[in-house]
Amino acid sequence: MTPPPGWYRDPSAPYTERRWDGTAWTEHRRTPGTPGTPGVPQTLPQMPPQTVSGPVGDGPTGRAKAVALSTAAAVLVAAIVTGAVVLSGGGDGGPEVGTAPAPSVSAPAGAPSSHSGPAPEPSADDPAVVVDELNGITLPLPDGWVRPGNVSDTDVVMTTPGTYDCPGDDGLCRHGTVASRTVTANDEKSPEALARDDISEAADLAYDRDRLDRRPFHGITSRRLVEQGPVAVAGRAGYFVRWRVRTGAGPGGYVQSTAFPSSTGSEALVMVRYVFDAGEEGPPLADMDRITEGIRPVGDRDTGGGVGSGIGPTR
Secondary structure: OOOOOEEEEEOOEEEEEEEEOOOOEEEEEEOOOOOOOOOOOOOOOOOOOOOOOOOOOOOHHHHHHHHHHHHHHHHHHHHHHHOOOEEEEOOOOOEEEEOOOEOOOOOOOOOOOOOOOOOOOOOOOOOOEEEEOOOOEEEEOOOOOEOOOOOOOOOEEEEOOOOEEOOOOOOEEOOEEEEEEEOOOOOOOOHHHHHHHHHHHHHHHHHHOOOOOOOOOOOEEEEEEEEEEEEEEOOEEEEEEEEEEEEOOOOOEEEEEEEEEOOOOOOOEEEEEEEEEOOOOOOOOHHHHHHHHOOEEOOOOOOOOOOOOOOOOEO
8 A cells, every 4th residue: 555656746856846756755756747748646544443332233334434434544544554664675784764756846936046047138128238149248238328220330239419510621520439440451460550550540530531531620730649558358368559640621530449359259450439529529538448448258247357457548
């Protein structure tokens, strides 16, 4: 009179079910509610003692009562016996004490998990960051900046809001733009060499002659190095070069090229270009540093400075 074969709560693991073959435990275990595993966790049947009043006769009624009484007594004995100590092989050669199958217990709905999953990744709906999936980075979006709208250059990741009439050739200009791209034009692997080579092209496109061959500021009249040096970007050692340019019309501005190895894929170099108008209408120059310091690999909010973070720029 042992419990029938089935799945019962494992005595050694309360939140796991173990297969009972009708005589002993098997090595088959499962998580409660596992898909594709038939059967419902069974509980050990228990019946209270039955009392019968009056004599037990030989007729059908008396015989049925006798059978019911015998069955109840057997089930009760089975419950007591199977609920007692069951001997099986122990790890040290001695007997292992186990308990008979017990009802499966599931964790209460909504109970906190002992494992907390990874923090959610930044998304395009996060107002605090811009996600550049192509280059595998996120950039902080400071106050006074917006995601690009009606911008023909697909590398642009943020701009200052609004436009103004360019002081030179007809067209609309913006007081600030930030663009990022993967360097594919050459095999140069030095962030310093790439940043030094890129700064002249970045300045010309912004303030001398644009991609439509217009001269929105009547060309560049002078260039001056403001800062350059190693910089940590998303935990990688990069390099930046910043120029101050003056133009034939308008206040001119500041241009910066920042190169660093990508933390994804083949670790190709990434170039981030900053173009800020000078003067009161232009964005604060400190935003260049804020944005650079806040660049992170996609999916890693915690990667900050590190390699190169203690190396200051040279003027």
